[in-house]
Amino acid sequence: MKKMAKKIKLSINGISLEVEQGTTILEAASHAGIIIPTLCYHKDLCIAGNCRVCVVEIAGQKRLSAACATPCEEEMEILTNSMNVHNSRKQIIELLLSEHNADCTSCFKNGNCELQKLASDYKILKQDFIRLVPFKNYTIDKYSPSIIKDDSKCIRCQRCVRTCAELQGINALTVAYKGDQMKITTFFEKPINDVVCSTCGQCINHCPTGALVEKNYIEKVWDAIADKSKHVVVQTAPAVRVGLGEELGFGPGERVTGKMVAALKRLGFDAVMDTDFTADLTIMEEGTELLTRLKSVLVDHNPEVKLPMATSCSPGWIKYIEHIFPDFLEHLSTCKSPQQMFGALAKTYYAKARNLAPETIVSVSIMPCTAKKFEAARPEMHDSGYRDVDYVLTTRELAIMIKQAGIDFVNLEESHFDRLMGESTGAAVIFGATGGVMEAALRTVYEIVTGREVPFENLDIIPVRGMEGVREASIKIENPLEEWAFLDGVELKCAVAHGLVNAKKVMESIRSGQSAYHFVEIMACPGGCLGGGGQPIPTSPEIRRKRAEAIYAEDTGMPLRKSHQNPEIVKIYKDFLDHPNSEKSHHLLHTHYTARERF
Amino acid sequence: MTTSYQLKRADFIFKYENDWEEILSKCISRTPQELINDLISSELKGRGGAGFPTGLKWKLTAEVAGATKYVICNADEGEPGTFKDREILSMVPYKVLTGMAVCGYVIGAKEGYIYLRGEYFFLQPELNKAICEFEYYCKAINLDFTIRIFMGSGAYICGEETALFESMEGKRGEPRNKPPFPSNSGYMGKPTVINNVETLAHTYTIFKYGAKRFYDLGVQYSRGSKLFSVSGDTPKPGIYELELGMSLSDFVEEFGDGDTKAVQVGGASGFLVPRKRFNETAIGFQGKLTGISLPTGGSMMLFNSSRSMFNVLDNYLEFFREESCGQCTPCRVGCQQLLKGIKAVKRGEKNAKYLDKLLRLTETMKLTAKCGLGQSVANSFSAIVENFREEMIY
Numbered sequence: 001m002k003k004m005a006k007k008i009k010l011s012i013n014g015i016s017l018e019v020e021q022g023t024t025i026l027e028a029a030s031h032a033g034i035i036i037p038t039l040c041y042h043k044d045l046c047i048a049g050n051c052r053v054c055v056v057e058i059a060g061q062k063r064l065s066a067a068c069a070t071p072c073e074e075e076m077e078i079l080t081n082s083m084n085v086h087n088s089r090k091q092i093i094e095l096l097l098s099e100h101n102a103d104c105t106s107c108f109k110n111g112n113c114e115l116q117k118l119a120s121d122y123k124i125l126k127q128d129f130i131r132l133v134p135f136k137n138y139t140i141d142k143y144s145p146s147i148i149k150d151d152s153k154c155i156r157c158q159r160c161v162r163t164c165a166e167l168q169g170i171n172a173l174t175v176a177y178k179g180d181q182m183k184i185t186t187f188f189e190k191p192i193n194d195v196v197c198s199t200c201g202q203c204i205n206h207c208p209t210g211a212l213v214e215k216n217y218i219e220k221v222w223d224a225i226a227d228k229s230k231h232v233v234v235q236t237a238p239a240v241r242v243g244l245g246e247e248l249g250f251g252p253g254e255r256v257t258g259k260m261v262a263a264l265k266r267l268g269f270d271a272v273m274d275t276d277f278t279a280d281l282t283i284m285e286e287g288t289e290l291l292t293r294l295k296s297v298l299v300d301h302n303p304e305v306k307l308p309m310a311t312s313c314s315p316g317w318i319k320y321i322e323h324i325f326p327d328f329l330e331h332l333s334t335c336k337s338p339q340q341m342f343g344a345l346a347k348t349y350y351a352k353a354r355n356l357a358p359e360t361i362v363s364v365s366i367m368p369c370t371a372k373k374f375e376a377a378r379p380e381m382h383d384s385g386y387r388d389v390d391y392v393l394t395t396r397e398l399a400i401m402i403k404q405a406g407i408d409f410v411n412l413e414e415s416h417f418d419r420l421m422g423e424s425t426g427a428a429v430i431f432g433a434t435g436g437v438m439e440a441a442l443r444t445v446y447e448i449v450t451g452r453e454v455p456f457e458n459l460d461i462i463p464v465r466g467m468e469g470v471r472e473a474s475i476k477i478e479n480p481l482e483e484w485a486f487l488d489g490v491e492l493k494c495a496v497a498h499g500l501v502n503a504k505k506v507m508e509s510i511r512s513g514q515s516a517y518h519f520v521e522i523m524a525c526p527g528g529c530l531g532g533g534g535q536p537i538p539t540s541p542e543i544r545r546k547r548a549e550a551i552y553a554e555d556t557g558m559p560l561r562k563s564h565q566n567p568e569i570v571k572i573y574k575d576f577l578d579h580p581n582s583e584k585s586h587h588l589l590h591t592h593y594t595a596r597e598r599f
Numbered sequence: 600m601t602t603s604y605q606l607k608r609a610d611f612i613f614k615y616e617n618d619w620e621e622i623l624s625k626c627i628s629r630t631p632q633e634l635i636n637d638l639i640s641s642e643l644k645g646r647g648g649a650g651f652p653t654g655l656k657w658k659l660t661a662e663v664a665g666a667t668k669y670v671i672c673n674a675d676e677g678e679p680g681t682f683k684d685r686e687i688l689s690m691v692p693y694k695v696l697t698g699m700a701v702c703g704y705v706i707g708a709k710e711g712y713i714y715l716r717g718e719y720f721f722l723q724p725e726l727n728k729a730i731c732e733f734e735y736y737c738k739a740i741n742l743d744f745t746i747r748i749f750m751g752s753g754a755y756i757c758g759e760e761t762a763l764f765e766s767m768e769g770k771r772g773e774p775r776n777k778p779p780f781p782s783n784s785g786y787m788g789k790p791t792v793i794n795n796v797e798t799l800a801h802t803y804t805i806f807k808y809g810a811k812r813f814y815d816l817g818v819q820y821s822r823g824s825k826l827f828s829v830s831g832d833t834p835k836p837g838i839y840e841l842e843l844g845m846s847l848s849d850f851v852e853e854f855g856d857g858d859t860k861a862v863q864v865g866g867a868s869g870f871l872v873p874r875k876r877f878n879e880t881a882i883g884f885q886g887k888l889t890g891i892s893l894p895t896g897g898s899m900m901l902f903n904s905s906r907s908m909f910n911v912l913d914n915y916l917e918f919f920r921e922e923s924c925g926q927c928t929p930c931r932v933g934c935q936q937l938l939k940g941i942k943a944v945k946r947g948e949k950n951a952k953y954l955d956k957l958l959r960l961t962e963t964m965k966l967t968a969k970c971g972l973g974q975s976v977a978n979s980f981s982a983i984v985e986n987f988r989e990e991m992i993y
Contacts, residue, residue, distance in 0.1 A: 049776040050926040052967045063974065064966045069776035084966060091963040095932035128956060130939045130949075132932070156925065175771055175925075178754060180935045182925025 010076040025056055025067040025078055036080050037089070037118055039096075039208050040157035041068040043540045044526065045166055051157050052092050053118065057082045064088060090122050098129035100209065101138070101152035108148075109210035112537060115155060116209075132180075144193040145377040146201060146215060146370040154184055154211035160203035167526055169501035170320065172197040184211075187599045195599045196323045198500060200316035200524045201370030201394075201533020214370045214534060217391040218401055224362040224391070225268040232362045233350065234269040235342045235421075236260060238276055239368040239432030239529035240395045242550040246536040246543075247399030248409040253546030255554055258414025263402045264366075265415055271350075274417045275365065276424030278338040278345070279431040279440070281572070282313065283563035285589055286335045286437075287445040288580035290519055291484070299486045306330045308495075308510065308517035311437050313337045315375035316524025316533070318593065320500050325507050326595030334590040338431065339365050339372055340381050343388030344588040345421065349576045353420055358384060364391045366398045368432070368532030371524065383588050394534030423568040426459075426555035433551045434498035434528035435464035435471065438521040442475060442494070443562045449477055449484040459561050465552070467527065467545065469502035470495060472517075494519045499526040606849045607842040609816055609824035611804040612687060612694070612797070619693040620736055622807050623700060627742055631661055631705040638802065641810035642822040647673060647758075647795030648865060648896030649971070650884045653802065656792055659782040661706045663790040668708035670699045671767075671786060671793040674715045675751045675758040678866035679918060680898035683826040683838050684796035688715075688722050691800065692729040696746060698799030700737060701806060702792050703744045711746040712786070714763050717753040755922035759970050760785075760793045762924065773924045774970035797826055797897070818844030821883025825897060831863075832856050832903035843884075844892075848877040850899065858903040861986075865895035867915040868975035871982035908987035909945060912980065916941065919976050929964045930973025936960060937980060941991060951992050954984050 005020035012025075012032050019028045024047075029036050040051035049069030056067045059077035064085060079085060097119055104110050138152035156175075161184055164173045172195050176185045186195040204212045224232050245254040264272040289309065296305040312318060312333045321328060336344070342365070347358040365372065369392075375381065376389040393401070402409055417423070427443055430436030439461040446454045454461060454475070463473035474493045477484075495517050497506045503522045509515040525532045527544035530551060560566060577585045626634060638654030645651045660668065672695060676684040687695060699711040715722065730746045737744050749767050751757050757766045761775035764786045785791025794802075801823060805813045813823045821843035830836045833854045841850075851859045861873045864882065870893045872880050881892045902911060916938040923930045940957045943949040961977035968974045984991055 047776065048926070049969060050928070052928050052969065055967045066776065066969070071778065087959075088963045088967050091960060092928050092967060095928050095936065095960075098936065099932045128953070129936050130943060132935055132939070135939075155928075156931065158926070175773075178756070178925050179919075179921040179923045180925070180931065181921075182923075182931060 008072050008074050010072050010074070010078065012078045013080055019072050021071075023072050025065070025070050025072055026054060028072050029067060029078075029080060034080055036067045037121070038068060039114055039118070039155065040159060042159050042162075042206055043542075044206065045159060045162040048158055048162065051096070051155070053089060055085060055088055055092075056080045057085050090124065093118050093122050094124055094127060094129055096155050097124060097127060099132045100155055101133045101150070107153065107210040108213040108216065113210060114208035141191050142215070143191040144197070144199060144215065144374070146199040146373040147192050147197070147204060148213050148215050149192055150211055150213075151183055153209050155209055156182060156184065157208060158184065159206045159208065160184060160212055163202045163206040167202055167499050167501060168198065168200060168524070169504045170196055170198060170324075173203060190599060198316040198320040198323070198524055199371040199374040200500070202525060203533075204370060205533050205535065205537055205539050214394050214397070215373060216397050217373075217393060218397050221364055221391050221393060221401070224364070229360060230362045231270045231356050231360050232268075232364060233271040233273060233346050234264055234364045234366060235273050235275040235278075235339065235346075236264070236366045237339065237368055237432065237529060238279060238429050238551065239532060239535065239547070240366050240398070242432065242530055242547045242554070243368055243395045243535040244399060247396060248402060250410070252543040253550045255550045256409075257554070258416070259409055259412045261417055262412045262415035263407050263409060266407055267401055267405055269364070271418045273342070273421040274424050275338045275342055276428035276431070277421045277566070277568055278341040279428035280425055280563035280566045280569050281341055281589070282335055282338050282437075283427060283440050283444050284569060284573075284580045285585060286311065286333050287441050287448065289333055289335060290441070290445060291448065292581065294490075294518065295486065298490070308520045309333050311521045313431065313437055314371070314522065314524045314529070315369065316371035317500065317503060317522045319371060319374065319596070320503065320524060321507070322594055322596040323598050324504070325511075328507065328511070329593040329595065331510075332593055334592065336381075336589055336591045337372075337375060339367060339392070340375065340388055340591070341589045342421065343376070343381065344383045345572075347384035347386050347388065348588060349572060350420060358386055362391070363389050364393065365389050366393050366395065368395050368529045368535045369525075370394060370533045372534070380591055395536060396534060399536070420568065423566055424558075425563055425566050426558035426561035427563040428566075429554045429558065430551055432529045433465070433548045434523050435466070435496045435521065436528060436551070438464045438473075438494055438496050438519070440563055441519070444564050446475065446477070447562065447564070449480045449487055451481050458556075464494065464496050464521075467541070467548070469499060470497045470505055492519065493517045494521070496521045498523040498528050500524050606845050606853050607816075609840045609842055611824060612800050612826060612840055613690055615691075616694075616807070618807075619697045619803070622803065623697050623736070623742070624740055626701045626806050627704050627740070634701060634705050634806070635661065637805055637810045641805045641813040643798065643801055643805060643813065644821075644884055645795055646797035646801065646825060646896065648678070648869070648894060650894045653794065653798055656782065656794070657702060657705050660790045660792045663783055665707075665790050667787075667789045668706050669786045669789055669791040670702045670706070670708045670711040671763070671791060672699055672711065672713040672796055672799055673758065673760065673763060673793055674713050674719070674796045675763060676716050676719075676796070677755040677758045678868060678896050678898055680828060680830050680863065680866045680900045681896055682828045683897050685719055685722065686838055687796050687800050687826070688719070688726060692726055693733065694800045694803035695796055696729060696733045698794070698802040699746060700733070700742060700744045701802065702794070702799070704742065706790070706792055708792070709743050709745065711744060712767065713746065713748045714757070714767065715748050715750055717751040720750065723748060723750070754924070755918075756924040756970075756972060759972065762970070763793065764791070773926045774972075776969070795896070816842045818883060820885070821892065827897050827899050829854050829899045829901070831901040832859065832906070833901045843882060845882050846878065847872055847880040847882065850882065851877055851901070854899070855901055856903055859901050860904045860906065861902045861908070863898070863900035863902070863911075863979065864893045866898035866900075867918055867979065868972065869893070869895055869898065869978060871979045871986075873982070873986040908983050908990045909941065912941060912983045912991075913938070915979055916976075919972070923972060927969040927973060929968045930976070933960055933964045933968070933973065934976060937976065944991060951988075954988065954991060958984060
């Protein structure tokens with residue numbers, strides 16, 4: 001039972017209202033329909049109160065207070081737009097602009113920048129403060145394949161710092177120096193690519209300005225499309241279809257799968273296929289790997305084989321474990337992520353089936369993720385003989401291309417994915433939400449082992465769904481098929497975590513031996529891929545919830561809900577891969593990991 | 600404020616008194632409430648500069664329920680022109696330690712910390728010896744109280760109480776949002792009393808001689824004596840214990856070199872008083888009846904006519920630009936703009952009117968900065984720019 005909080009009466013701009021004790025002025029104002037501008041505030045993060053844009057006047061106090069950081073008190077009389085507030089706020093925005101490289105027309109975030117919006121709202125037309133940018137020794141860090149960090153655009157709101165610490169528990173970005181020299185930087189100011197950064201891109205998603213942006217490959221993809229000698233194939237991740245709409249005129253949680261496919265075709269991609277297909281494939285490979293590991297441990301007692309097995313779909317998580325828990329790499333499934341499986345197959349299986357020379361294929365992926373850019377650039381991801389995935393675009397970059405091409409997205413007629421690697425099941429769609437891989441895997445693994453469907457109504461494995469940071473579930477195996485008799489009575493223990501701060505909790509409990517899991521699913525980003533670093537900005541807990549609802553609605557609406565039912569999966573094993581974990585799949589679909597230093 | 604007030608010296612703090620064991624034993628034989636009442640009726644206010652009533656601070660913290668509480672002695676004496684705490688800690692450390700232990704007894708804290716300014720590392724060995732002896736006695740009288748020294752790392756901002764907690768917790772020294780205040784959530788999120796070195800030393804005087812003896816010194820709203828660090832253009836720089844409430848003209852008569860143009864009261868973050876205002880300005884805490892009364896941590900810098908007020912301001916701003924923690928916009932960017940702004944006016948790159956824009960900026964800083972640092976930059980800036988405008992321009 002939630003304790004009844006004490007009620008407090010106060011007035012904001014003359015409007016009387018009653019709020020629960022502990023409510024901040026900012027929250028109370030929003031209840032009263034009053035918008036107070038903010039910059040350093042973000043719903044995902046702790047309160048910093050450092051930008052001072054949200055200052056308000058409280059009757060009887062000689063100083064203004066930050067609305068985000070000040071709790072309401074009984075009988076408070078608050079003014080959010082007094083002359084004192086107006087003038088101070090305007091001057092603060094002016095100060096921020098004087099320290100900011102406001103070269104808006106050449107900024108990637110032009111049009112989606114919170115500082116730009118404030119400058120526009122407050123019409124800062126005459127900027128007579130001295131421009132501070134030329135006095136500073138700003139550098140742009142472009143070394144990472146995922147993230148570009150431009151300090152000249154940083155307003156020191158520390159959202160990225162709080163994101164990296166609170167959501168991800170990494171602290172790759174931190175504050176250094178003081179006074180005018182104060183900046184957001186990395187360990188010994190190394191390039192982002194050389195520190196513990198997971199490249200998850202959550203910092204990008206939380207940055208109010210253009211200080212942190214993804215490295216974009218839009219022009220390269222345009223070039224490839226324009227090149228007649230190239231055959232450009234594109235894959236789209238499950239979470240993109242529930243986020244893309246936000247950039248193009250739809251509300252959060254609108255599914256735009258058909259329109260997205262149609263738009264990609266109009267952009268000129270030669271084949272539009274689905275990462276969901278390889279998500280189904282991942283389930284076949286990873287599910288089989290899990291069963292093999294279970295047998296090795298439970299029957300053969302092979303000490304070399306490690307349990308729990310951890311999922312390997314999230315490249316942010318992979319880079320994180322390589323840095324932070326390098327002694328646990330053997331716990332990772334050797335399966336590549338669906339993106340890389342697709343990439344390897346595009347230049348082998350697809351090339352062969354379509355009778356194309358693999359060197360003429362350009363493989364593009366649309367991902368809700370910036371870590372995928374790093375993943376695609378890994379040297380080991382060349383199993384097709386070429387770079388498996390040439391370019392990775394975020395959901396945001398795709399939206400930009402669609403706008404550039406002048407496509408009326410809202411009114412676009414829906415289309416379908418191309419065949420061969422375009423068919424998918426509901427199990428693949430839910431990869432986009434935290435717990436989805438686990439659910440999809442259980443649907444298939446349980447059925448392989450027992451010959452029956454998972455004992456959950458309508459196949460919805462509710463215990464692994466939701467937004468709690470760490471969720472545990474177990475499923476007892478009874479009356480298995482003869483081949484799997486050793487699993488009779490075994491309670492398969494699973495854990496699901498999203499956000500690396502939660503991953504850390506799970507890993508530490510595994511290390512301490514407290515938790516005897518068999519299988520853990522970890523996604524680097526809060527909410528899973530649907531809350532990925534490459535998804536539309538803003539992303540908030542509410543928006544993530546809506547995207548998750550959309551994902552599960554998409555799953556429910558699919559005729560096929562289990563990966564092993566996917567006819568194209570059946571076909572690829574028949575025609576190309578033989579069987580899950582075959583030699584060929586090991587060559588193309590599995591990978592290895594690298595221990596990294598912890599700077 | 601009457602101008603006929605005579606400068607009165609006092610001699611409590613540095614008086615050599617070898618009776619701290621007795622005072623401590625006597626204090627802990629009384630009830631916490633009695634001790635708090637003593638402090639409240641003495642009207643002792645914080646000697647670090649902000650002037651929060653000490654008795655109230657102890658009372659508030661004592662009233663908060665909690666098994667773990669802390670007493671912290673703020674010895675991060677960083678305000679330019681202040682050097683009294685260093686002397687207290689080297690001359691009469693036992694008074695401070697006793698004040699801390701009594702505070703611990705009153706509020707229910709078993710641990711005390713001295714946050715010692717990084718540059719005062721040379722005080723550490725002697726201070727540790729004193730702490731050793733002190734703790735030994737605490738044990739002997741069954742008082743569960745320990746004291747540790749925590750060395751600061753040189754940032755001015757860490758003298759701000761919440762930034763000091765952050766620093767002690769191993770984090771970056773940045774002020775927190777208030778509320779919550781330290782009495783509810785201080786070091787490690789626990790109820791904490793944080794007092795300046797001198798404040799704690801004064802509690803010793805009060806507990807020894809009684810609240811009345813202290814109250815009888817000074818004037819209304821500004822009771823007791825206070826240490827002043829006198830520096831600048833003065834024939835007799837040094838540390839003096841004076842009663843509060845004196846007029847600045849009396850002070851200048853005593854300490855000036857006959858050519859005093861202005862006095863900086865309270866260090867760089869304090870107030871600059873030009874000669875024409877010496878008569879009407881008193882040194883003490885502001886109250887309804889005291890007129891212009893300037894609180895201070897004790898730094899008194901005298902400037903004579905050979906000093907360029909532009910250089911003085913330039914020096915202050917250089918200091919603030921560097922010592923701002925950098926987290927909040929008004930302070931971080933404001934200090935840079937003020938410094939660059941006055942230089943630009945001096946060089947003729949901006950016209951004199953730009954100074955008015957800068958004055959408005961300091962007004963914004965005062966209203967909106969997160970902590971006392973950014974809020975107080977306005978004090979000396981506006982006094983210097985308004986009173987010595989010609990020196991800013993030509």
